[in-house]
Amino acid sequence: MLPLSELKRGSKGRVVSIAAGHGATRRLMEMGLIPGETVEVLSNYFGPVVVRVRGVTFALGRGLASRVLVEVIE
């Protein structure tokens, strides 16, 4: 298990848990980052991490991404 911020560009993971504040957790889940969902990392360098979940592309700040735990699939 890794924080989402550690995943390399092009890799995929399955969401395990989110340990952010209530508001941020809710927002992430509404965007589709719910436990069990597959997440693909489209871009991850030093700034925000860009991911795709349930067909939606969005950018999330590094700090936020580091609070999303994922299981690496590929």
Add this chain to the structure above:
Amino acid sequence: MREILVALAGSPNVGKSTLFNRITGGNVHVANWAGVTLQRYEGSVSYSGRRLRIVDLPGTYSLSARDLGEKVALDFIINERPDVLVIVVDATELKKSLYLAVEAMELYEKVVIALNMIDAADRRGIHINFDGLERGLGVPVVPISALKGIGIGKLMRAILEVAEGRAGRKEPLRVDYDGLERYIAKLSGLDHGNYPARWAALKVLERSLPPKDQEAESICEEARRDLAIDPLSLIIASRHEFVDKIVRENVKRVKVSGPSLEERLDKLILHPLFGPIVSIFLISSAFFIIFTVNTGFPFNILLRALGMEEASEVIESYSLVGLLGSLFEMLAGASADFLSSIGLDPLWVRFISEGVIGSLGALLSFVPILILTYIVLGALEDSGLFPRAATVLDSIFRKFGLSGRAFFPALIGIGCNVPGIIATRGMEDERERIVVGISEPFIPCQARLVVLLAISLAAFPSPLIQASLMLSIYMLGVLIFLLSSKLLRTIMGWREPTELLMELPPYHRPSLRVIWWYSKANVIHFLKKAGLIILFMSSLTWLILNIGPSGYVEDPSHSFAFMLGNALTPILSLAGLGDWRYALALEVGFIAKEGILSTFSQLAGSPDPVSAIRYMGITPLKGISLALIMSFYVPCLATISTMLSELRKLKYVALAVILELSVSFILASISYNLGLALGLS
């Protein structure tokens, strides 16, 4: 007959604004939602003998009342109880956009779903079973293309049917929350005021609404303990599952496309190195082109630097502001002739021709840049480039407590601070908007560039030093803008902005029609709101400059403005500018910064501003001091009026003025006295 109230809701990027404009035909009224700086768009339209009032709710991903837009949308639905709530969903992204629809239908029953971008869905091989969707959701589902105007008549008919109770749900949608149901039932039994009981119970379990009493609190505790999982995650997952099931049953994809153009574009735009360069380059070029069309700047400066003085003047006089300027000069002249010929008192002749018509001209000179800025900003937002640029620039701006979206007000401010302040609307965080709005005037605009240029030419002989003075002022301006944003957050005790979480919608071609509608509505809003303040204040300033204790004066040194300038001289002398003429010029510059040069010319009796400034006895040290004060001393009238109409609180405007005055005087005094101590002159 009673008016039918229709509210439009939808997630961002589903084409809600396009639909709003399509329905209202651009007959739009702009206002603010009560107490907040968020824009409120409203329009009205007649359809088959009925009058419909359409309100565009803020675009939100959900209705949890945690952020401003959500709260506004939620309060509107609950308090105003619209006759119809139209929820716009994107047919190409049903999974994403149905989430809000489901949540809204759990809250409110009189719903019509507008299935937008149906043409794009067809093209991409997405087949949707509309009847199945209608059955699954229990509300009319109308496929439309807001952009092409397909299905609008059918949508209007569905709206009327629901408004008259002939179609749609009779009660809110019930999603099955499985293990949570017994807690929902318990909580529903409690009192929830205006909120529908089941919906309120869900929100309390989600912890989006606080539990009303001890009993509610203990039910939540119980649910959390028994289920060993946060109810929030269970509720959101169930909603997503509900959406997934409906989509699975009613949507078939026949084509599967390979890596799209979009993915390849994203690889470039989101690249850590090329991304910022490409987006800054693209966006800056767009703005520099419209700046040039507007006033000739910065192309005129470039031509002048290359020694092509004449070409530069041609560009300036044929720019939009140049043409408007000549028009108003003609108008002022003609009205002066006319008013004198009917024997009006010279004071009134000049007040009307110079004071009032001049102010009107100054006000209208903002219209082209505003329209152009709205168009470019609208196109950037609509095309999907805007959020991507904000993403790649985010980490730079974070260091100053800002988000990547602060790039736009900063960039546009170089052309003119007025649209720069308006561009803060693109920010989600209200506090960031206020902080950036207040700091905006530190970005030197092109009006100040013209004055800065004249000061550098007058005070320094070497072109190299002239150029470095101008460049340093710009860099200083941007630096102070960033530092001031950081400082203001600290002063106000506001936490750092919440971390970036932004959808990057698919790229698409912007709809010029919609952008044009919005630009028009917003410019009219600007003229009404800020325009009146600008007209009033600049006419007043004209009077102070032209009236003294003895009535109307030809020579400004007998005016009230002179007396005020004299009073300011002791303070200005700290920065080496202890001469009433500097004070007077700075007072005039309050209306518009270009006025500083015309005042110097008037005082020196020389049409050339550079020799007029030399005539004032400028030295290099005084030149630097004047450049610093002129660049930062106070926002011009139009900027102040815009700040007031956008940020909506006098205290923010006062803060901006005090901050700027102190920064400019402190900087100028330090540089002047440091120079003196080093034996410079």
